Amino acid sequence: MYFKKSSGKIVACLAVFVLCLALAAPALAEDERLSIGTASTGGTWYPLGGGVANMINKYVKGYYASAHPSGASIENIRNVMKGNDALALSMPDAAFYAYTGQEVFKDNPQKDLRALFSTYPIDIQIFVLDESPIKKIGDIKAHKGLKVALGAPGSGTEAMARYVLGVYGITYDDIDEQFLSATETSAAMKDGNIDVGIVTLGTPAPTLVDLATQRKIRFLDIEPEVARKINKSFPAYYPRTIKAGTYRDMAAPHHTLAWMGIFVVSKDMKDQLAYDILKAVFDHKDELDQIHAKFKLMGLQTATVGIPILLHPGAEKYFKEKGVIRER
Numbered sequence: 423m424y425f426k427k428s429s430g431k432i433v434a435c436l437a438v439f440v441l442c443l444a445l446a447a448p449a450l451a452e453d454e455r456l457s458i459g460t461a462s463t464g465g466t467w468y469p470l471g472g473g474v475a476n477m478i479n480k481y482v483k484g485y486y487a488s489a490h491p492s493g494a495s496i497e498n499i500r501n502v503m504k505g506n507d508a509l510a511l512s513m514p515d516a517a518f519y520a521y522t523g524q525e526v527f528k529d530n531p532q533k534d535l536r537a538l539f540s541t542y543p544i545d546i547q548i549f550v551l552d553e554s555p556i557k558k559i560g561d562i563k564a565h566k567g568l569k570v571a572l573g574a575p576g577s578g579t580e581a582m583a584r585y586v587l588g589v590y591g592i593t594y595d596d597i598d599e600q601f602l603s604a605t606e607t608s609a610a611m612k613d614g615n616i617d618v619g620i621v622t623l624g625t626p627a628p629t630l631v632d633l634a635t636q637r638k639i640r641f642l643d644i645e646p647e648v649a650r651k652i653n654k655s656f657p658a659y660y661p662r663t664i665k666a667g668t669y670r671d672m673a674a675p676h677h678t679l680a681w682m683g684i685f686v687v688s689k690d691m692k693d694q695l696a697y698d699i700l701k702a703v704f705d706h707k708d709e710l711d712q713i714h715a716k717f718k719l720m721g722l723q724t725a726t727v728g729i730p731i732l733l734h735p736g737a738e739k740y741f742k743e744k745g746v747i748r749e750r
Contacts, residue, residue: 452484453484453485453486454484454485454486455485455486455487455488456475456478456485456486456487456488456508456509457487457488457489457490457501457506457507457508458471458474458475458487458488458489458490458507458508458509458510459471459489459490459492459497459498459501459502459507459509459510459511460472460489460490460491460492460494460498460510460511461491461492461493461494461498461511461603461604462491462494462574462603462604462605462606462629463491463605464603464604464605464608464623464627464628464629464632465604465621465623465624465627465628465629466623466624466627466628466714466716466717467494467511467624467683468489468491469713469714470511470541470710470713470714470717471489471490471510471511472489472713473709473710473713473717474487474489474509474685474699474703474710475487475488475489476709477699477702477703477706477709477710478699478702480702480706481698481701481702481705481706482695482698482699482702485695487508492510493574493575493576493577493603494511494512494513494573494574494577494578494579494603495511495512495513495516495517495577495578495579495581496516496520496526496576496577496578496581497574497576497577498510498511498512498686499512499516499517499520499532499535499686502535502686502687502688503520503532503534503535503688505688508687508691509538509685509686509687509691509699510685510686510687511541511683511684511685511686512578512683512684512685512686513544513578513579513581513582513622513658513681513683513684514658514681514682514683514684514728514729514730515578515581515582515585515656515658515659515681515730516577516578516581517535517537517684517686517729517730517731518658518730518731519581520532520535521533521535521730521731521732525581526576526581534688534689534690535686535688535689535731536686536687536688536689536691536731536732536733536734536737537684537685537686537687537729537731537732537733537734537737538684538685538686538687538696538699538700538733538734538737539684539685539700539703539725539726539729539737540682540683540684540724540725540726540727540728540729541682541683541684541685541720542624542682542683542716542717542719542720542724543624543625543662543680543681543682543719544622544623544624544680544681544682544683545622545623545624545625545662545664545678545679545680546579546582546583546586546620546621546622546644546678546679546680547619547620547621547622547623547625547627547630547641547664547676547678548586548618548619548620548641548642548644548678549611549618549619549630549639549640549641549642550617550618550619550639550640550642551611551614551637551638551639551640552637552638552639552640552671553638554617554618554640556568556617556618556642557642558642558643559586559587559590559592559642559643559644560590560591562587562590562592562596562597562618563590563591563592563596565617566596566597567596567597567598568597568598568617568618569597569598569600569615569616569617569618570583570587570597570598570599570600570616570617570618570619570620571600571601571602571606571607571610571611571616571618571619571620571621572584572599572600572601572602572620573601573602573603573604573607573620573621573622574601574602574603575601578622579604579620579621579622580601582622582659582679582681583620583622585652585656585659586620586644586652586679589648589651589652590648597618600616602616604621604622604623604627604629605629607619607620607621607629608621608629608630608632608633611633611637611639612633612636612637618642622681624683624714624716625664625668625716626668626669626715626716630669631669631670634669634670634671634672635670638670638671639669639671641664641672641676641678643676643677643678644661644677644678644679645677646661646677649661649662649677649678649679652679653679658681658728658730659679659680659681660679660680660681661677661678661679661680662677662678662679662680663675663676663677663678664676664678681728682724682727682728682729684728684729686731687734689732689734689735691734691736692736693734693735693736693739694736695736696734696735696736696737696740697736697737697739697740698736700736700737700740700741701740704722704725704744707720707721722741722744722746723746725741725746726741726746726747733747
């Protein structure tokens with residue numbers, strides 16, 4: 423049902439509904455507040471965060487959670503480490519860079535960062551208007567000075583976009599870089615203010631569904647052989663194919679890369695709270711499944727896949743009890 427023409431509006435309404443539910447649950451005076459960092463409102467992390475907040479409010483006694491939009495991975499990690507957010511979503515590479523002190527976290531490793539669980543595949547999607555002369559990613563370098571949207575400043579999307587472009591020999595010296603969120607990227611493409619859009623979102627992404635109903639867009643492949651090469655050097659990114667028809671006028675499959683989004687927390691989160699959040703999510707997983715088709719891809723079998731940092735002890739206890747990981 424999410425693949426129909428009106429799917430952008432449907433998912434947007436569902437996201438608002440879920441977040442309203444999370445806010446509607448009455449908070450008692452003694453309840454501890456938990457803030458959940460997500461991403462832009464145009465993707466699937468925002469309604470996912472709202473769904474998890476709703477589950478905490480319903481099933482975890484003594485806590486009141488609310489989700490909010492954000493600049494995604496890098497901002498989320500910083501907010502968790504500062505104590506502004508109790509839990510948040512992150513790309514696995516951003517979490518790895520934070521923990522090991524690389525990229526924007528250079529010389530400032532976040533050794534107290536921990537993982538709760540993996541979610542579902544997130545795809546990097548590189549697209550242009552159908553009439554664009556750009557036929558493949560390599561053409562971007564030949565048309566020097568194109569306006570390329572790369573994600574919010576310092577975001578995990580921007581880091582991945584820079585990495586992928588670099589594989590094709592494209593640097594920021596070759597483009598006019600535009601640091602835009604996913605929703606800003608769609609709006610800019612709709613208005614003809616950018617030449618190439620790069621987003622990392624769950625598929626089908628509501629903001630791209632909406633864009634494709636108003637402008638004919640075309641996706642640029644990361645060729646399978648290139649994707650396999652990237653996977654060998656950085657296993658957090660793996661080859662994936664988005665089937666034809668996922669978006670309006672999408673006649674052919676789209677070859678790209680994906681990764682598993684993860685919920686991150688501080689090691690200082692109480693073990694029992696981490697355990698109870700996982701129990702609330704996976705014991706009532708069917709409630710998440712009603713929000714977005716993508717959430718059906720989440721499950722215990724893949725809940726620890728692609729996590730590049732240490733699990734929180736409360737999460738480790740839960741997964742051991744469920745047989746997902748073995749006792750050491």
